[in-house]
Amino acid sequence: MCDTCGCNLTPGNKHLAFKPVAKGATAVSVLKGLLQKNDDQAGHNREHFDKRGILAINLMSSPGSGKTALLEATLTALKDEFTCAVIEGDLETENDAERIRAKGVQAHQIVTGTACHLDAHLVHDALHHMRLDGVDILFIENVGNLVCPASFDLGQHLNITLLSVTEGDDKPAKYPVMFRAADAMLLTKTDLLAVLDDFDPDKAEAHLRNLANPAPVMRLSARKALGMDAWLTWLREQLAAQRARVAIGQSRRPAIQSDGMKYHSVTA
Amino acid sequence: MHELAVAQALVEQVDAVIDQHGATLARLIRVRIGPLAGVVPELLATAFPLAAAGSRMEHAELEFTHAPIRVRCQTCGAETEAAMNRLICGACGDWHTQIISGDELLLESVELETSPTLAP
Numbered sequence: 001m002c003d004t005c006g007c008n009l010t011p012g013n014k015h016l017a018f019k020p021v022a023k024g025a026t027a028v029s030v031l032k033g034l035l036q037k038n039d040d041q042a043g044h045n046r047e048h049f050d051k052r053g054i055l056a057i058n059l060m061s062s063p064g065s066g067k068t069a070l071l072e073a074t075l076t077a078l079k080d081e082f083t084c085a086v087i088e089g090d091l092e093t094e095n096d097a098e099r100i101r102a103k104g105v106q107a108h109q110i111v112t113g114t115a116c117h118l119d120a121h122l123v124h125d126a127l128h129h130m131r132l133d134g135v136d137i138l139f140i141e142n143v144g145n146l147v148c149p150a151s152f153d154l155g156q157h158l159n160i161t162l163l164s165v166t167e168g169d170d171k172p173a174k175y176p177v178m179f180r181a182a183d184a185m186l187l188t189k190t191d192l193l194a195v196l197d198d199f200d201p202d203k204a205e206a207h208l209r210n211l212a213n214p215a216p217v218m219r220l221s222a223r224k225a226l227g228m229d230a231w232l233t234w235l236r237e238q239l240a241a242q243r244a245r246v247a248i249g250q251s252r253r254p255a256i257q258s259d260g261m262k263y264h265s266v267t268a
Numbered sequence: 269m270h271e272l273a274v275a276q277a278l279v280e281q282v283d284a285v286i287d288q289h290g291a292t293l294a295r296l297i298r299v300r301i302g303p304l305a306g307v308v309p310e311l312l313a314t315a316f317p318l319a320a321a322g323s324r325m326e327h328a329e330l331e332f333t334h335a336p337i338r339v340r341c342q343t344c345g346a347e348t349e350a351a352m353n354r355l356i357c358g359a360c361g362d363w364h365t366q367i368i369s370g371d372e373l374l375l376e377s378v379e380l381e382t383s384p385t386l387a388p
Contacts, residue, residue, distance in 0.1 A: 025295060025379050025380060025381050026289065026291065026379070027377055027380075028289055028378045028379075029376070030285055030374075030376065030377060030378060031374055031375070031376055031377075032281065032374065032375050034274060034278055034281065034299075034373050034374070034375060035277065035373070037277070037280075147306065150306070172353075173353040174353070176352050176353040176355075177304060177306045180304070180355070207353075210355065210363060211353065211363075212355040212356065212363050212364065212367070214364070
């Protein structure tokens with residue numbers, strides 16, 4: 001939104017801007033997203049990525065739905081093909097970064113302390129601790145949380161939301177803000193479907209469509225190497241698409257519509 | 269917890285507006301908020317006095333405009349109201365819709381008190 005030319009004033013909101021007020025006072029229309037500062041930083045991060053032709057992917061889910069396990073399997077599968085790097089976000093411990101480094105991949109751990117999500121500034125600080133030259137794909141593993149991370153633009157190109165089959169197929173209906181933000185939804189731990197009679201993958205997908213989200217849904221098990229091919233193929237396509245965008249000086253923002261990323265503060 | 273963080277961002281923005289207009293303080297702050305913003309107005313109202321303590325908006329009234337959830341259907345073109353977890357077209361039932369209202373978290377307007385010497 002623009003504050004200088006007045007283009008954020010529309011016939012629909014003009015009456016809000018020029019309401020007469022008491023003498024000695026002025027009403028000022030602002031109509032500005034509360035998270036403008038975060039969004040500006042996110043745009044800067046995205047420029048860093050685009051300049052180097054990096055595809056940046058934000059992984060979000062509840063804790064324990066298999067983000068790190070997915071990364072381990074993905075990094076192993078892609079190790080001869082692409083150079084990957086990982087930013088890990090957790091409230092405490094270096095555990096996840098160590099798991100990634102054990103795969104021979106560069107990883108930086110962000111320890112958020114009490115903050116429930118990553119924001120663009122935290123990611124920017126992390127980038128300064130990393131070697132980005134030559135990196136093809138940067139994965140950002142967000143703090144495990146189905147609420148807050150959806151609301152912050154980090155500068156990524158794509159949001160991936162994981163839903164493990166142990167969680168219940170109505171999660172997209174319960175957490176619409178998160179699942180509306182997904183560019184792809186991964187149903188994980190599908191090897192457990194055989195012993196879980198209450199998770200219906202089709203229902204999970206139907207709940208996602210009810211959020212008007214056309215994102216592809218992929219079913220996989222990282223541990224048992226089921227369904228990984230479709231995910232890896234999708235990743236390759238996305239990297240190719242990113243390179244094509246970079247070649248013509250374009251970029252891409254995640255799926256969130258209009259003000260979707262402006263929900264939380266940058267200073268949490 | 270995140271409502272306090274939102275309140276801090278709000279104070280920061282209103283502070284900037286006060287500076288921009290050479291005003292002395294803010295009397296009324298109007299925030300436009302939609303259900304899909306993931307911020308609860310009541311919690312934000314509770315957090316605001318904490319974030320605003322000692323600032324030039326300490327005594328300002330915080331007012332909310334509640335934005336309804338509305339979607340525009342890309343298939344039939346209808347604009348209808350929708351529920352938070354059912355963002356489908358109310359006319360034809362298709363899920364190929366776009367949110368046109370309901371996910372906002374905007375600082376809409378501020379009423380400022382201008383100092384006597386600067387008042388017209």
